[in-house]
Amino acid sequence: MLLRNLLNSPQAHRRSIIGQLESVVGKDGVVRRKDELLTYECDGITGYRQRPALVVLPRTTEQVAAVVKICHENEIPWVARGAGTGLSGGALPLENGVLIVTARMKQILEVDLENQRVVVQPGVINNWVTQAVSGAGFYYAPDPSSQIICSIGGNVAENSGGVHCLKYGVTTNHVLGLKLVIPDGSIIDVGGPVQEMPGYDLTGLFVGSEGTLGIATEITLRILKVPESICVLLADFTSIEAAGQSVADIISAGMIPAGMEIMDNLSINAVEDVVATGCYPRDADSILLVELDGLAVEVEANKKRVAEICKSNGARSLTSASDAETRFKLWKGRKAAFAAAGKVSPNYFVQDGVIPRTQLVQVLQEINRLSEQYGYRVANVFHAGDGNLHPLILYDNKVDGAWHEVEELGGEILKLCVKAGGSLSGEHGIGVDKNCYMPEMFNEVDLETMQYIRSCFNPKGLANPSKVFPTPRTCGEAANAKKMEEFKEAELF
Amino acid sequence: MTIQLSALLSTDAEIIPFSKVDSSWRETVEQATVSDTPPSYLIFPHTQDALGKVVEYANENQLAILPCGNGSKLNWGGLVKNPQLVISTQRLNRIIAHAVGDLTITVEAGVTLQQLHSVLQPHSQFLPIDPAYPDKATLGGIMATADTGSWRQRYSGVRDMVLGLSFVRYDGKIAKGGGRVVKNVAGYDMMRLFTGSYGTLGIISEMTFRLYPIPEASQTLLLTGKADSIYNLAKSLRQSGVTPTAAEILSTSLVESLGNREEMGLLLRFQSISESISEQIRQVKELAQPENCHSQIYSDLDEIKIWQQLQVSNNNSDLICKIGILPSESILFLTKLNEFGIGIVNLSSGLGKISIKKEGLKELRSLCQSHQGFLAILEAAKPIKQNIDPWGYNGNALEIMQKLKQKFDPNQIFSPNRLFV
Numbered sequence: 042m043l044l045r046n047l048l049n050s051p052q053a054h055r056r057s058i059i060g061q062l063e064s065v066v067g068k069d070g071v072v073r074r075k076d077e078l079l080t081y082e083c084d085g086i087t088g089y090r091q092r093p094a095l096v097v098l099p100r101t102t103e104q105v106a107a108v109v110k111i112c113h114e115n116e117i118p119w120v121a122r123g124a125g126t127g128l129s130g131g132a133l134p135l136e137n138g139v140l141i142v143t144a145r146m147k148q149i150l151e152v153d154l155e156n157q158r159v160v161v162q163p164g165v166i167n168n169w170v171t172q173a174v175s176g177a178g179f180y181y182a183p184d185p186s187s188q189i190i191c192s193i194g195g196n197v198a199e200n201s202g203g204v205h206c207l208k209y210g211v212t213t214n215h216v217l218g219l220k221l222v223i224p225d226g227s228i229i230d231v232g233g234p235v236q237e238m239p240g241y242d243l244t245g246l247f248v249g250s251e252g253t254l255g256i257a258t259e260i261t262l263r264i265l266k267v268p269e270s271i272c273v274l275l276a277d278f279t280s281i282e283a284a285g286q287s288v289a290d291i292i293s294a295g296m297i298p299a300g301m302e303i304m305d306n307l308s309i310n311a312v313e314d315v316v317a318t319g320c321y322p323r324d325a326d327s328i329l330l331v332e333l334d335g336l337a338v339e340v341e342a343n344k345k346r347v348a349e350i351c352k353s354n355g356a357r358s359l360t361s362a363s364d365a366e367t368r369f370k371l372w373k374g375r376k377a378a379f380a381a382a383g384k385v386s387p388n389y390f391v392q393d394g395v396i397p398r399t400q401l402v403q404v405l406q407e408i409n410r411l412s413e414q415y416g417y418r419v420a421n422v423f424h425a426g427d428g429n430l431h432p433l434i435l436y437d438n439k440v441d442g443a444w445h446e447v448e449e450l451g452g453e454i455l456k457l458c459v460k461a462g463g464s465l466s467g468e469h470g471i472g473v474d475k476n477c478y479m480p481e482m483f484n485e486v487d488l489e490t491m492q493y494i495r496s497c498f499n500p501k502g503l504a505n506p507s508k509v510f511p512t513p514r515t516c517g518e519a520a521n522a523k524k525m526e527e528f529k530e531a532e533l534f
Numbered sequence: 535m536t537i538q539l540s541a542l543l544s545t546d547a548e549i550i551p552f553s554k555v556d557s558s559w560r561e562t563v564e565q566a567t568v569s570d571t572p573p574s575y576l577i578f579p580h581t582q583d584a585l586g587k588v589v590e591y592a593n594e595n596q597l598a599i600l601p602c603g604n605g606s607k608l609n610w611g612g613l614v615k616n617p618q619l620v621i622s623t624q625r626l627n628r629i630i631a632h633a634v635g636d637l638t639i640t641v642e643a644g645v646t647l648q649q650l651h652s653v654l655q656p657h658s659q660f661l662p663i664d665p666a667y668p669d670k671a672t673l674g675g676i677m678a679t680a681d682t683g684s685w686r687q688r689y690s691g692v693r694d695m696v697l698g699l700s701f702v703r704y705d706g707k708i709a710k711g712g713g714r715v716v717k718n719v720a721g722y723d724m725m726r727l728f729t730g731s732y733g734t735l736g737i738i739s740e741m742t743f744r745l746y747p748i749p750e751a752s753q754t755l756l757l758t759g760k761a762d763s764i765y766n767l768a769k770s771l772r773q774s775g776v777t778p779t780a781a782e783i784l785s786t787s788l789v790e791s792l793g794n795r796e797e798m799g800l801l802l803r804f805q806s807i808s809e810s811i812s813e814q815i816r817q818v819k820e821l822a823q824p825e826n827c828h829s830q831i832y833s834d835l836d837e838i839k840i841w842q843q844l845q846v847s848n849n850n851s852d853l854i855c856k857i858g859i860l861p862s863e864s865i866l867f868l869t870k871l872n873e874f875g876i877g878i879v880n881l882s883s884g885l886g887k888i889s890i891k892k893e894g895l896k897e898l899r900s901l902c903q904s905h906q907g908f909l910a911i912l913e914a915a916k917p918i919k920q921n922i923d924p925w926g927y928n929g930n931a932l933e934i935m936q937k938l939k940q941k942f943d944p945n946q947i948f949s950p951n952r953l954f955v
Contacts, residue, residue, distance in 0.1 A: 153862075156860050156884075157882065202717060210694060214690060228930075229930050230930055231931050233929075235884050235907045236883060237691060237885055238929065239953075240925070240932070241735075241938060242729055243934065243935070245693055245727065246723055246726055248723065249719045266773060266774070266775060289635055292635070293635060295658065336777065338807070338813050339807060339810045342809065395717050397714065427717040428636070462713075462714055464715050466718070466720050468717065469719075479721065486708065490724070491724075494941075
């Protein structure tokens with residue numbers, strides 16, 4: 042058998058695989074030089090690094106299918122990668138695996154304004170979708186902070202959110218249909234421009250499956266009409282409790298703002314140091330940003346109500362902006378918060394826990410306690426409206442053992458979120474970063490049931506192995522890991 | 535065949551020999567199944583654990599199950615073959631936790647929508663689902679059939695409202711997915727997999743929903759006009775800034791049956807603060823002006839009544855179907871529909887419900903399919919469903935769906951033949 046012979050001579054096999062891949066995507070579509078491969082060794086979470094054996098850059102669905110088929114036939118594990126901005130290590134490559142990068146799949150294939158649908162390739166940048174339809178008064182709602190660089194394919198894999206998901210939902214609420222290459226290399230279409238087709242909702246199942254069920258090669262998105270009026274309010278408080286209470290009061294008054302964000306003093310100062318918006322008072326304990334949208338009369342009425350609520354909770358000052366330029370300025374600091382953390386500290390590690398909104402104050406106190414206990418500063422920025430916390434742990438990777446401690450602190454924060462009735466991840470995904478904590482949230486039966494799904498799509502376990510679910514190899518005994526189907530470890534590369 | 539359920543005697547469930555169940559249950563089950571012999575038992579587990587025990591027993595003895603809630607939609611879709619046990623979640627009707635400040639609620643599957651709303655109302659909250667048979671439907675059944683109505687316009691489908699779920703697997707074990715918070719991407723999305731799965735993968739036992747505040751005020755606007763006018767108006771509405779919470783395009787036949795003129799209709803519900811409602815109605819009327827549409831406003835009880843009248847029933851027809859079509863083609867569809875029955879199509883999603891004579895089935899299905907949609911038969915006489923595939927799925931993902939079914943239900947005990955024959 043050809044395969045056996047090749048396995049006996051790894052070098053020849055590597056050459057053969059490269060040849061097969063090049064015949065699909067062309068010579069310039071396969072990256073194999075070690076120094077070039079380094080570019081791909083990590084995604085947005087740089088604590089995890091691994092150089093892939095090969096990188097492949099397909100352009101079409103058919104090319105993706107052919108590449109996946111080669112992997113399937115040769116038992117080569119593979120990982121899909123979009124723009125590489127993910128924050129859970131979902132696109133972390135495998136030493137002996139192929140990394141399929143969608144960077145050359147950047148076409149907007151169809152814009153159907155009348156039906157408010159857009160079809161894109163996975164490498165299209167999130168922001169481009171809005172740019173393509175904004176002239177006609179539409180936009181694409183999910184807006185992760187990385188929206189100017191992250192890809193729609195990655196958004197689909199991770200079910201990304203953003204600052205506007207309080208009112209409009211996350212990626213899965215806006216994906217209508219997908220063309221998928223599943224791990225045996227076949228192509229299927231799920232969902233479509235019309236939702237709720239008969240049969241199982243495989244679109245809903247696929248979004249957020251973190252590259253373990255296949256690769257989406259065409260994505261049909263729903264676009265929304267830009268609201269008649271938009272207003273951003275900025276309130277600053279002398280305590281995080283007051284900011285948190287304002288959020289609770291706004292919700293219980295029956296309002297659903299487009300977004301509500303809180304930043305604490307450390308993040309405010311980090312942002313002011315770096316972006317210097319001059320908007321956020323450096324001495325504030327916390328700031329609350331509220332974006333209201335809808336009909337002008339609604340926005341005007343709610344603006345007054347939100348302002349009253351903030352004042353009654355002791356807001357020191359209130360700023361509001363309705364014009365695009367000032368709104369952008371007010372948001373700029375929040376959107377740059379992660380980058381700013383990276384400037385004020387040599388390294389930072391962002392977490393993504395979710396808690397029931399009403400537990401906010403209590404959980405923040407616990408986070409502060411943990412921060413003191415471990416001796417690392419933690420800056421808090423969060424989507425307060427939906428209880429999605431992003432604690433940024435500041436550290437210096439050059440200090441021996443720091444990363445390990447930071448991981449542990451991050452883990453403690455996640456456990457805290459789950460204990461409060463929340464979740465391990467609101468929008469960044471589980472990836473390699475949080476898979477060992479899955480047993481905190483799901484028991485053995487739950488995890489085993491999820492494997493039913495994985496084994497249907499991905500029976501050989503070649504698509505993004507070791508991600509999402511705990512494995513004995515990565516999590517050890519302590520994580521109460523469930524043994525799962527692993528790909529056969531062929532010594533290929 | 536006589537089945538001995540003695541092993542289940544100590545289970546916390548009421549077990550009724552099917553020969554002794556009342557006629558309405560018998561009729562409901564008869565309409566939903568194709569059987570050589572009737573089922574042996576109707577079982578009402580009182581706890582989720584008891585439900586698990588019954589399912590475990592059924593699996594070990596390879597007894598086919600027809601899962602249901604109150605059975606209001608049990609006759610929808612494909613006919614279930616030879617079920618031996620009918621298992622109802624009706625008695626699993628506890629409200630487990632209402633997190634008022636977090637706008638979420640966790641309930642058992644047998645809680646009815648009506649029961650839920652009586653809990654939510656005092657807190658000015660609601661679950662924006664408006665399904666068929668709202669007085670009888672259980673939340674488990676609503677999720678299993680993905681059934682909601684006109685509120686899709688603003689609040690989207692059932693799939694977007696379920697935050698977490700527990701279900702009983704084929705082996706009787708209870709598995710869960712999701713959680714109790716509004717934002718959560720940990721693990722696979724079991725909620726969406728189960729929404730619309732028609733009791734074929736397991737039995738839903740518990741769910742967490744996201745809730746919404748009840749808007750301050752509400753008013754409904756009916757516009758009627760010629761097909762071209764309604765087309766233009768629908769198009770400009772989709773591109774306008776108005777935000778109706780419910781929006782349906784009505785076939786001429788339906789508008790007429792409501793006692794209005796013989797024209798196509800557009801029914802829009804606005805729910806917000808009252809200033810916003812007046813403003814939106816003003817804007818819509820302005821858009822409608824060049825189209826020469828007739829308009830009428832409904833408030834209070836009249837408003838409730840007009841939406842209730844939209845519940846498409848099978849009076850004078852052979853079938854009730856759920857359809858989907860590109861929204862831009864909905865007028866074309868409704869014009870053709872007029873020859874065969876009545877119906878509505880949602881303004882922005884293109885999903886609709888129709889009640890038709892059987893002669894129209896093939897033509898309407900192919901019309902939907904040629905515009906990237908579908909036509910699925912919900913209610914019809916059994917011979918119709920036996921002659922034509924109720925679902926009309928024509929995609930290329932059947933194999934993977936069947937694999938999922940096989941994995942979740944290796945002995946084919948859950949609703950055999952419901953989705954796949």
